[in-house]
Amino acid sequence: MAKQKKQPRPKALPPKGFRDYFGAEVEDRTAMLRKIAEVYHRYGFDALETSAVETVEALGKFLPDVDRPNEGVFAWEEDKDWLALRYDLTAPLARVYAQYRNDLPTPYRRYAMGPVWRNEKPGPGRFRQFYQCDADTVGSGSVAADAEICAMLADTLEAVGIPRGDYVIRVNNRKVLNGVMEVAGLSGDDKEAERGIVLRAIDKLDRLGTDGVRALLGDGRKDDSGDFTKGAGLNDEQAEVVMGFMDAKRDTGVATVARLRELVGGSTIGADGVAELEMIAGLLDAQGYTSDRIEIDPSVVRGLGYYTGPVYEAELTFEIEDEKGRPQRFGSVAGGGRYDDLVKRFTGQQVPATGVSIGVDRLLAALRAKGRIKSTEVGPVVVTVMDRDRMADYQAMVAELRNAGIRAEVYLGNPKSFGNQLKYADKRNSPAAVIVGSDEMEKGVVQIKDLILGAEIAKNATLEEWKDRPSQYEVPRDQMVAKLREILNGQG
Amino acid sequence: MAKQKKQPRPKALPPKGFRDYFGAEVEDRTAMLRKIAEVYHRYGFDALETSAVETVEALGKFLPDVDRPNEGVFAWEEDKDWLALRYDLTAPLARVYAQYRNDLPTPYRRYAMGPVWRNEKPGPGRFRQFYQCDADTVGSGSVAADAEICAMLADTLEAVGIPRGDYVIRVNNRKVLNGVMEVAGLSGDDKEAERGIVLRAIDKLDRLGTDGVRALLGDGRKDDSGDFTKGAGLNDEQAEVVMGFMDAKRDTGVATVARLRELVGGSTIGADGVAELEMIAGLLDAQGYTSDRIEIDPSVVRGLGYYTGPVYEAELTFEIEDEKGRPQRFGSVAGGGRYDDLVKRFTGQQVPATGVSIGVDRLLAALRAKGRIKSTEVGPVVVTVMDRDRMADYQAMVAELRNAGIRAEVYLGNPKSFGNQLKYADKRNSPAAVIVGSDEMEKGVVQIKDLILGAEIAKNATLEEWKDRPSQYEVPRDQMVAKLREILNGQG
Incomplete structure (x- = not known):
């Protein structure tokens, strides 16, 4: 019998009868x-x-x-x-x-x-x-x-x-x-x-x-x-x-x-x-x-x-x-x-x-x-990372949002796949994503995606409605906070 | 040796190294x-x-x-x-x-x-x-x-x-x-x-x-x-x-x-x-x-x-x-x-x-x-009990104060000694006491004692100042809330 057997890994469970509470x-x-x-x-x-x-x-x-x-x-x-x-x-x-x-x-x-x-x-x-x-x-x-x-x-x-x-x-x-x-x-x-x-x-x-x-x-x-x-x-x-x-x-x-x-x-x-x-x-x-x-x-x-x-x-x-x-x-x-x-x-x-x-x-x-408390929480606005070298710019944007009282974060996972970033925003129940690549930087604009509206359109709308009701907006950089406020208020 | 000895009383102490936090x-x-x-x-x-x-x-x-x-x-x-x-x-x-x-x-x-x-x-x-x-x-x-x-x-x-x-x-x-x-x-x-x-x-x-x-x-x-x-x-x-x-x-x-x-x-x-x-x-x-x-x-x-x-x-x-x-x-x-x-x-x-x-x-x-948090809490307004049979009236008064957002309570100890009631209000750091006996009931008024001002006067004032700055007021019953608001705001 091997006496020096490797310690088994601890079980990732709370003790019986105890539980965790989230969000x-x-x-x-x-x-x-x-x-x-x-x-x-x-x-x-x-x-x-x-x-x-x-x-x-x-x-x-x-x-x-x-x-x-x-x-x-x-x-x-x-x-x-x-x-x-x-x-x-x-x-x-x-x-x-x-x-x-x-x-x-x-x-x-x-x-x-x-x-x-x-x-x-x-x-x-x-x-x-x-x-x-x-x-x-x-x-x-x-x-x-x-x-x-x-x-x-x-x-x-x-x-x-x-x-x-x-x-x-x-x-x-x-x-x-x-x-x-x-x-x-x-x-x-x-x-x-x-x-x-x-x-x-x-x-x-x-x-x-x-x-x-x-x-x-x-x-x-x-x-x-x-x-x-x-x-x-x-x-x-x-x-x-x-x-x-x-x-x-x-x-x-x-x-x-x-x-x-x-x-x-x-x-x-x-x-x-x-x-x-x-x-x-x-x-x-x-x-x-x-x-x-x-x-x-x-x-x-x-x-x-x-x-x-x-x-x-x-x-x-x-x-x-x-x-x-x-x-x-x-x-x-x-x-x-x-x-x-x-x-x-x-x-x-x-x-x-x-x-x-x-x-x-x-x-x-x-x-x-009785439905008197909503059980899902609205997540933060997610500022996506299109260009890893611009992290300081993204952080500055997110700081601006927070200072305006808007719950917000930069995506901190591996930014390679943009799809993963949107999946993450979805899992967080984010109301909106901010998208800024090199083009937007140069033009001094940001793209804002209304994720709640976007999800609804994807579910229900005809092609005509889709065209009439865009769920993504391009706004000048200095109107980012105002536009997001408008979107968040509309969702409330 | 007495085997059936009475259980000793438990010690009223938390375990060593633990403490209680108040108010x-x-x-x-x-x-x-x-x-x-x-x-x-x-x-x-x-x-x-x-x-x-x-x-x-x-x-x-x-x-x-x-x-x-x-x-x-x-x-x-x-x-x-x-x-x-x-x-x-x-x-x-x-x-x-x-x-x-x-x-x-x-x-x-x-x-x-x-x-x-x-x-x-x-x-x-x-x-x-x-x-x-x-x-x-x-x-x-x-x-x-x-x-x-x-x-x-x-x-x-x-x-x-x-x-x-x-x-x-x-x-x-x-x-x-x-x-x-x-x-x-x-x-x-x-x-x-x-x-x-x-x-x-x-x-x-x-x-x-x-x-x-x-x-x-x-x-x-x-x-x-x-x-x-x-x-x-x-x-x-x-x-x-x-x-x-x-x-x-x-x-x-x-x-x-x-x-x-x-x-x-x-x-x-x-x-x-x-x-x-x-x-x-x-x-x-x-x-x-x-x-x-x-x-x-x-x-x-x-x-x-x-x-x-x-x-x-x-x-x-x-x-x-x-x-x-x-x-x-x-x-x-x-x-x-x-x-x-x-x-x-x-x-x-x-x-x-x-x-x-x-x-x-x-x-x-x-x-x-640094003095950035005050460590003493302002207590409730205390409605004193001058007449034990009028408890329902006192409770109704205190309900009116609470509904107006004023922290308040009826004195619930033995009301025999009025001095004890004021001592209690003092221990609670109460900002004011409401006093209503049979006379006041008949006249439809309440007596309100400004306890903070009263304490200050008692400490510092000359007799002249005492007369000029009363710390007790008689107001009509329906002005009780308004007068207390005035006093509480003045103390703030």
């Missing part, structure tokens, strides 16, 4: 993050950027999907400390607030945006690194803070291009659910497991339907693949109370609140929750956020275990076609709620907090699906 | 990245965002600081693969270009911005996560590509607020250095170690001075702490050739080129390098980038081993005061060069490439040191 994908996301940050900022939220790496101990174990035990974080040992990539932006916020609580204003409104990492099994459209964009208010127990975040979420969705009527923000309150559980005989520390199963069952209403949820409230549910999920073991009477809760939405907020008040009966926490929902609705109404934008919906519970009060979720209500051409609602793009215990882990003192997380990549996908 | 620190960086991206984009560069995580095999070992063997990457094993956080943006680019080479245009101009991670010993101002902002042209062997990047770097520095005259971009060529080494008898595979020592010695000229470098070319150098660094072992004659190279800069580019041509003597590679430098200078001159902005400087070599041709570096030439009040040059904020072998690792085929990396955090620090 417009990156720029559209940056633009969207900027729009979101503008709204957050106008609401008085301050930016915070924590590092991607935290100690495992500071992060804690608050991963959303407790149903899938294999999922977790990317972690490693470093100088006897265990470090990990953050899995959300809330856990680092809790650490920061605990660390700087004497210096930060209280309440502390902060926004954060950036990638988070999940050590999950990757799947189609499911990546191990994705963007979140959060806003949280730490240190205020007032439901006015929750109402404010719901209002801000509505403003944010409209700011990024989701028109009113194409989204709805649903609000509920964990305390109401806890009241309902109390009525159903599910209170007490020994029933924590059951309550968890009920919570996650309700959270899956969209996907499993009423029958599926009902099965999970009882003995359990077998899915299409034959896998069995153990249920909460509720008897019929108990299950009916919970099912009634999910079904408590009425035509108006007032009617829904009245129905919930019935359901929570004598439960103090339940009554508290209903009162909070009523206050939130009142505050939002006063600011003009009526139920066409933000509504009370008892079927919203959010999967996360750590929520303690109001929870909210933004759903896009328009339909898109799935891969088989069937119409489908786009679904949830943001969610959050009140969590009053995360900072307590560090300090021992309860600090009330509430916040929202926007799934930026999903929101971008929605805007693309 | 203006984040927003200033975002604004700077946007300005840089605009220039890069105008030059025809396309955005690329790779994931933070790569396989160790794809990253390879191209860490800049070979002198410090303990430095490296953050890496961990995952499903039998070794994964790592990227340590720069060039290694992922090489992987991406190799992976997508059939789909990408050639040449491929791409820019990338984002954090990178180094598993280095942290120190003052030295963090394990920091931002880079790169632009590279892959697939062009033309020095026009190098010249373009130097021109773009000049435009970028001016775009972010470094005026002409406050920076210089220095260009050199590794081939010239290789030619000089050849003349000094340091060519050949068996002299690789010596060449490496020479390279890194020259790179430290700024820090060690001529004597220090000279020592490293010879037997070695003992530093102030007594640590000894082994030298390249050059004899006097050899060392003089190298020292002459570092000292080859003349008053004009033409004179420097002439001097370099002398130094490389009969070396083919050296002559090639000189010719390339001459071409770069010619191309830049033609675009108006004269030696007040971009100059040939043989003392620039860049520490990285992988450069194969032109190298360049941007230095800020203005002075700032160090911690002891001594004037000091700010130094290098960006650098790069041509590397023709990085893609070859994956494909076996040489792909010429050249690119620059801007140290965004250093550049921000420079702008702050």
Whole structure:
């Protein structure tokens, strides 16, 4: 056996579950993050950027999907400390607030945006690194803070291009659910497991339907693949109370609140929750956020275990076609709620907090699906190289274009084949090419080829039209910028 | 011994060497990245965002600081693969270009911005996560590509607020250095170690001075702490050739080129390098980038081993005061060069490439040191809560302000103490507070307190001035927005 075998070449692939983003994908996301940050900022939220790496101990174990035990974080040992990539932006916020609580204003409104990492099994459209964009208010127990975040979420969705009527923000309150559980005989520390199963069952209403949820409230549910999920073991009477809760939405907020008040009966926490929902609705109404934008919906519970009060979720209500051409609602793009215990882990003192997380990549996908973001980017004007010795002249031309604010570049590949240069311009989606050979230099002119118009003519036009609508123009050198501006404006 | 001891509370700290960024620190960086991206984009560069995580095999070992063997990457094993956080943006680019080479245009101009991670010993101002902002042209062997990047770097520095005259971009060529080494008898595979020592010695000229470098070319150098660094072992004659190279800069580019041509003597590679430098200078001159902005400087070599041709570096030439009040040059904020072998690792085929990396955090620090970025952010207008039951009214007021584009918020802490509300506004650096109690509600007016003016008056004014210049105004409710605009504009 040859021991000195040559090292094999490394594979040119990202790790499993990771991907690359090119051109417009990156720029559209940056633009969207900027729009979101503008709204957050106008609401008085301050930016915070924590590092991607935290100690495992500071992060804690608050991963959303407790149903899938294999999922977790990317972690490693470093100088006897265990470090990990953050899995959300809330856990680092809790650490920061605990660390700087004497210096930060209280309440502390902060926004954060950036990638988070999940050590999950990757799947189609499911990546191990994705963007979140959060806003949280730490240190205020007032439901006015929750109402404010719901209002801000509505403003944010409209700011990024989701028109009113194409989204709805649903609000509920964990305390109401806890009241309902109390009525159903599910209170007490020994029933924590059951309550968890009920919570996650309700959270899956969209996907499993009423029958599926009902099965999970009882003995359990077998899915299409034959896998069995153990249920909460509720008897019929108990299950009916919970099912009634999910079904408590009425035509108006007032009617829904009245129905919930019935359901929570004598439960103090339940009554508290209903009162909070009523206050939130009142505050939002006063600011003009009526139920066409933000509504009370008892079927919203959010999967996360750590929520303690109001929870909210933004759903896009328009339909898109799935891969088989069937119409489908786009679904949830943001969610959050009140969590009053995360900072307590560090300090021992309860600090009330509430916040929202926007799934930026999903929101971008929605805007693309609706055609509200163009997915191809217009490339630069390409100055072709007809004469290699005149590179300095071409560079001077391209500098002139850039100084005029026109995206432009000189062809820097091998200029031997002019066809390759035009193919390159095509691949770049260039709007125009500038062509200057020795003849043009002598005459003091440039040739400008309108590549978009040219492509259209080549596709559709008759010979007569071709003659009438030239796609190539000869203009004096000093009119190059003006002519290109004219062409670019015409294409816009 | 108690085995069931309660878990200790987690420490509220980031891992060693990592830090958090607040408010203006984040927003200033975002604004700077946007300005840089605009220039890069105008030059025809396309955005690329790779994931933070790569396989160790794809990253390879191209860490800049070979002198410090303990430095490296953050890496961990995952499903039998070794994964790592990227340590720069060039290694992922090489992987991406190799992976997508059939789909990408050639040449491929791409820019990338984002954090990178180094598993280095942290120190003052030295963090394990920091931002880079790169632009590279892959697939062009033309020095026009190098010249373009130097021109773009000049435009970028001016775009972010470094005026002409406050920076210089220095260009050199590794081939010239290789030619000089050849003349000094340091060519050949068996002299690789010596060449490496020479390279890194020259790179430290700024820090060690001529004597220090000279020592490293010879037997070695003992530093102030007594640590000894082994030298390249050059004899006097050899060392003089190298020292002459570092000292080859003349008053004009033409004179420097002439001097370099002398130094490389009969070396083919050296002559090639000189010719390339001459071409770069010619191309830049033609675009108006004269030696007040971009100059040939043989003392620039860049520490990285992988450069194969032109190298360049941007230095800020203005002075700032160090911690002891001594004037000091700010130094290098960006650098790069041509590397023709990085893609070859994956494909076996040489792909010429050249690119620059801007140290965004250093550049921000420079702008702050020069007072060109204000480091405190103006906070939101704070609507105080005088009457807890009127929260809906306060929310409606704040909504009106936000809709008018004014950053504003309701105080969401405990409203019991009005003093606490004003302290909060002060901590937020709020420009104004709005005060509305029952009296104001009845009269249909609002009180507006100019907090900046108020603070100034409190500090400086006599009683007479205080009376003449009120810092609190009562205006009708429907003039709230107009009055606040007036105050905010006056403060600007």
